[in-house]
Amino acid sequence: MRHALSALLILWSAAAAAQSAFEIEEERLFDAPGTAVVRIVSTTDTDLFAPIVTAFQAANPEIDVHYTTAATTEVHRAVESGAAFDLAISSAMDLQMKLANDGLALPAPGPADWPRLARWRDEVWAFAQEPVVAAFAPRAFEGMLPRTRSDLIDALRRDPERFQGKVGTYDPNRSGAGYLFATQDARQSDTSWRLAEVMGGLDPRLYASTAAMLRDLREGRILVAYNLLGSYATADGFAGVEMLDFTHVLLRTALVPRSAPAPDLGRAFLRFLLSPEGQAAVAATGLPPIDADALTRAPHLRPIRLDAGLLVYVDPLVRGRFLREWTEAVRQP
């Protein structure tokens, strides 16, 4: 029984902002002949997520899905301000963690054998794990792609003229995911700071999204894209390079907000996401499903730990200080 996707496309809807003090990017109603509607706010693109919704509705034809996308910080603000969403999906683990820690998430029982690293209590559940990779234009490296940050630093230093203005990375000031990657890099090793300084000397381009970074890489405006989501790179035809010194693994997480008008529908969608069928649907979109064994097999993969440690970087003072230091390193006079 396939149901028609009745797309209700409102791009950059400023009207939605009237609901509360947050900005949304896109809204779509997946209209089933349903009697109930589950409202999801998410950072994952609608087109990428649509097959998962379709799979959910195949199993639950009576539930309409209202899918809203927004930036990570906006998803956070939406839940914080008590907006009417039954499920909040975000790639910003720190912000999700902050919501749960502050008691803004409802308990949502999931599979008992779900890997410990992919859940916090029964409030935050990860349903996809994504390596944070680098992507290169092969012609710039004569076939010898850097495999570690030190390799990359060496390559950039060897030929500064070639890479001048041709290095791209996330702007942690504008992107929640970028901020998470930068802070985790800084926590992990000092090499990151050196890399930031080297990139800073090359007048880097700073992006707010992986998609924009990939577009410029494809169109040759940059040769190096550092810290982007592996699934996007793969989808765009680039082989994302997992750095062998360490590669962070981001967890896409979902939680049921305390302000949910229909928390049981949110829980139902979450249960589906974590079920074998849901995980298969996630895998079909190109997002890697949760696989704790893969993380143990590959020693360079460092899953970002879903625990209270993430709260540190959400602190405004810490954030301000970090961004100041990062900006000083990257924006060299």
Add this chain to the structure above:
Amino acid sequence: MSIRRRLTLLLLAGAAALSLIGWLLVRDVVERAAQETQDGILGAATRAVADEMRGGVEGVEIDIPFMAFSILGAAGEDRIFYRVTVGGETVTGYGDLPLPDDAATLAPRFLSTPFRGEAVRVAVIDRTLLAGGRSVPVRVALAQGNRSRDALAARLSNRAAVVGFGFFLMAAALAVLTARSVTRPVRHLADSVARRGPDDLRPVDRPVPTELAPLVAALNGFMARLDAGADRTETFIAEAAHHIRTPLSALRARAEIALRGADEATRAHLRDILRLTDGTARTAGQLLDHAAVVHRSDQRGGSAEIDLARLADDVVRAARPLAELRDIRLTLDVPGPVILHGDRVPLEAALRNLIDNAVKYSPDESEVHVTLRPGATLTVEDRGRGLSDPPEALMRRFARGANAGDVLGTGLGLSIVETAAAALGGTLTLTPRDGGGTCATLSLPS
């Protein structure tokens, strides 16, 4: 309630109380230990945050070390809250996190409080920093949810509860065994006393625990007195019977002499005197029999080989003169020797009373049949007045049938027979006889 049951219940109650107290103590210790563990980690994390605070020219610089939070978070899935105040103003964290009123300078102070719907433990450290040329008081508070602490304490105290219950079960088994072993001598003593016949008055000589020795000594003393009392009574009755019979014999002799020379009216009186004298002598004889039988059965006296046929013959022979006075035919039918083991005295008394009784209550010129069958069953059949009362009533001491009439008697005869029969392990049954009279059957183990 039995001693054993009471002892078992007391021991069980004691074991339950001890197990419960033990569990409560362990739980208390576990809770303290969990609290101290939590305080240790929380205090160290708070100190780590406080150490990162620095005074500067522009103001206080704050950097929260990632590890401080990460360690707290890794300890479990606890919520974490924090608050930093500089000069009394909250500069970061949760402005509504409760803080203790008094200052905590060197060591962190702890506070338990509910916060955002969860019980949390707050650690606070106060410092003074030199910032912008003046000293500023700085407070760092770090709070951790109590979930993992409580989970740890619950896990350990549940384990302690299981151990405590195990101890209780073992103690319960021990209680049952102990109670059984402690009461065993009492039970054995009670059994050995109960196994005795009601008339066995020998002293208890089995070894008993010291606690029971006074009881056994008292019991033995009591039985000895009882025994001596029975002896005295028997002696007294025997002597009394003797002392009555001797003058009665003299009285009888005198009356017989007087009878020869007396006139008709006086002879009638004298014959009455003779009859009464005979009755009284009989009574004295029965009292003696009774005393002897009771005494013998009390003592479980000697055991000898007795030929019941010969004994019956002797007794019948002795009773014949009296029977013939009244033209009563007394017959004895024996199959040959019937041998049994027992005490001769009560057996003889039983036969004598049984046959005398039959003769006494038989009308003149009637017949009394004494029949002995192998297997030691002796029947005495008469054509007397029959049974006016239930046999059991007639066998009671000093009980006489309502139809006894003018026949002199004590009411001891059947009682003697019954007591003797019981002492020999046999029974006495009385049944009415077809055509009038009574059939008395004495069955004895051969």
